[in-house]
Amino acid sequence: MARDSAGDTSVDAKTLLADIISDGQAQRIAEVAEQARSSIGGFSEKPEGMSFSEVLDWISQINADAIASLQDDRPPDLALARGLGARCCEAQVALADAQTLQRMVFDSDWRHLFLSLRRRAVSMETAVDVTAAHWELMSQIGDAIVEVYREAETNRKMRRAERNAVLVDALLTGAMPDPDTTFARLNELMIAQAPFYCVVVILVARLGEAPLPNIENSLRRESFDSAWRLGAESQVGIVAVQSHSSLRRLKDVLIRLKAVGTGLSGPVSALEIPKGWRLAELASATTNEYEQVVVFGDDVTNTMVAAASPEVLRLLGDHGLSEILPLPQVTREHLLETFERWLDCKGSVRLTAIALDRHPNTVRQRLNKIQELTGKSLENPRDLADLVVLIRFARSNFSSTGAR
Incomplete structure (x- = not known):
């Protein structure tokens, strides 16, 4: 109980707070909801957001129970605040936006409370008790919103992570039908x-x-x-x-x-x-x-896995020769045969040209084309070793399957 200095009568802080907050409550709630719709991105008429009418309904329910709890001298029903926290998370309203909404309600009530206390000329002791009761009530509601939001967000992230893992696995294993x-x-x-x-x-x-x-x-x-x-x-x-x-x-x-x-x-x-x-x-x-x-x-280096299974070598060939394998059969064979003859001739363009009965410039053009299409240099021993493994495997595979 606090003492009213004007009439020297005892005043219950919670009863006085309930009386002040209930005065003009509907109008203040409508103003807060409208402000939330215009200034907070998560509260909108978009399907994934929360509609204006829904925001209005949540605030009305929470405030009505808050007033009733003051009048009945009981704790507020925090299930309503928890429900708002869970709904904000479900609608993918950011926690910061949910907290901003709660602060808007607090600020609106606080301004109204301050002006009402001044008009009523209550004592300083009464004003302190009333504002302390208001602060405690709003803190309980705000904490409940945040607590449940974070729980719901954690659960939502866990469900999303589990589903994502299933989808990633399906993509990796080729389970997609088309x-x-x-x-x-x-x-x-x-x-x-x-x-x-x-x-x-x-x-x-x-x-x-x-x-x-x-x-x-x-x-x-x-x-x-x-x-x-x-x-x-x-x-x-x-x-x-x-x-x-x-x-x-x-x-x-x-x-x-x-x-x-x-x-x-x-x-x-x-x-x-x-x-x-x-x-x-x-x-x-x-x-x-x-x-x-x-x-x-x-x-x-592909030679690191040269002893691997034919399946692995086929993967290596598909990757390393991805620009050569799709070429027309005649063009592809000219390139691969020139490379093989160049190896047999110990890297001599002149001897390769004689063996193929082609001009040396033709041999150079084909070798340059191989380098261009594979991204590998014939002057780099590591790249050259890779090409030897891949091209010889590819040619033997063409011969055994009769691929064109």
Whole structure:
């Protein structure tokens, strides 16, 4: 109880607060709801937001119960505040926006309370008790909104992470029935359609622990859309890349994030994501203490896996000779035969020209074309070793299958 200095009568702070807050409440609520609609992005008439009428209804219910709790001298029914917190999360209203709404209600009531206390000429002691009761009530409501919002947000993120893991796994294993479904699932994962995609495999050091738990947000800050799933042996992600230069930048970002035992597939199409997964695994297997992030095709020497199965060699050939294999059969054979004869002639263009009965310039043009289409240099021993493995495997495969 507080004492009113004007009439020297005892005044219950909560009763007085209820009387003041209930005065003109409907108009203040409407003003707050209108202000929320115009100034807070999450509260709008958009389907994914909260409508004006819904915001108005929530505020009305919470305030009505707050007044009743003061009049009945009981705690407020915080289930209503929790309901608002959960609904804001469901409507994807940012927590900051939900808190702003609650502050708007508080500020509106506070201004009304301050003016009313002045008009009533209550004692300082009474004013302090009333404002303290108001502060405590609003704090309970605000804390309940935040607590449940955070719980709901955590649950929503967990459900999203679980679904994303399933979608990523389906894309990696080639479970999509058609291209339209593939792009629909990428869109659902918030991966924008891009010219290329890159599969990234990061080895897991401890079972159940993601090497880079915040990798999706870290890459998004670098303008890379991605989605990830954690397996027993590796953390695997699909990343949208716009160009070969952006792939190099992706590698630099992963190095900066201290990704260990990391393999990148190189650029693949959306429909080649399953193949990209295999290439990324191969790249990851070649990492060492000096080179922890490896891009297949750029950093991985194909001769490292020359003893692999024909299936793996076929993947290597499809990747390394991706610009040569689709050429018309005659054009392709001219290039590959010239390369083989050039090897037999120990790198002599003149002897190769004699063996093929062609002008030396023709031989040079064909060899340059091979370098252009594969991105490998015949003067680099490592690149040359790769081409020997891939071209000889490709030619033997053509011979055995009769491919044209």
